[in-house]
Amino acid sequence: MARDLAAALRELCLGYPETEEVRSHGAANFRVRGKTFAIYQINHHGDGRVALWLDAPPGAQQLYTEMEPEAYFVPPYVGPRGWLGVALDKLSWPTTGKRVREAYENVAPRALLQSLPEISVAPPARMPRPEDIDPFLRPRARKLLERLGRFCESLPETSRATAFGSPIWKAGSKTFAGLHAYSGRLMLSTWVGTDRQPMLTLDERYRTPAYMGHNGWIELDVQDSADWQEIEGLVLDSYRHFALKRMLRMLDGSGSERR
Numbered sequence: 001m002a003r004d005l006a007a008a009l010r011e012l013c014l015g016y017p018e019t020e021e022v023r024s025h026g027a028a029n030f031r032v033r034g035k036t037f038a039i040y041q042i043n044h045h046g047d048g049r050v051a052l053w054l055d056a057p058p059g060a061q062q063l064y065t066e067m068e069p070e071a072y073f074v075p076p077y078v079g080p081r082g083w084l085g086v087a088l089d090k091l092s093w094p095t096t097g098k099r100v101r102e103a104y105e106n107v108a109p110r111a112l113l114q115s116l117p118e119i120s121v122a123p124p125a126r127m128p129r130p131e132d133i134d135p136f137l138r139p140r141a142r143k144l145l146e147r148l149g150r151f152c153e154s155l156p157e158t159s160r161a162t163a164f165g166s167p168i169w170k171a172g173s174k175t176f177a178g179l180h181a182y183s184g185r186l187m188l189s190t191w192v193g194t195d196r197q198p199m200l201t202l203d204e205r206y207r208t209p210a211y212m213g214h215n216g217w218i219e220l221d222v223q224d225s226a227d228w229q230e231i232e233g234l235v236l237d238s239y240r241h242f243a244l245k246r247m248l249r250m251l252d253g254s255g256s257e258r259r
Contacts, residue, residue, distance in 0.1 A: 008122070013030035015119040016117075033112075035108075036107070042128060044076070047165070050089055053083050054103035073085040144186060144226060151231075152235060152239075156243070157171060171242045171247060172244055176235070176239045176241070187223075188235075189217055190235055197218055200218055220234065
């Protein structure tokens, strides 16, 4: 199999002394003695980019983003601290290597910089394809999205929107369902209540999500299989929790009870 971009970046970043790779929030983080100097991000919150976020030296962010705005950007969260975003499909591979070295040198202890080797890594043979960047372009995801959308949008006063790059459905102004692939697997998000979470998570397909779990949300892994009776039951219960009384009257009065 052709050596891809992720493998080439791993070889480049781990070629420097005392570096390691860890996963954080679904992204590859490269660290030296516990301090992150590079983060590999694909389509972060739906931005469409294949990028590195680099802990750049002082002044570099402003310099590069003004000099080549098509190739460099201010990344979210860490941008205010001077980090530099690098669009990997807009730069030559040698230039990418230079930016990575600058980030490593900015973070690494002085003792590691005294005899820093020159790192030469061959460029990747394959860049990410559109479906690698946007998981919702894959056949499995498109099929799930189409059927889930039909069901959600058949409920009274619902609409589809996007949050953090993933499709969600709203009852009025309240989100009641979503589909995402933050961890590389397709996950359905619905509200079930904190009282149901412990029972559901006994099934390994379910997990309590970060951030929203304490509010009663659950995630169901639908990457490999989908029980539509189960899915529609979860979605309908979640809709009923968030829907206004008039929506529930419309739902029940139209004979749309889907259990």
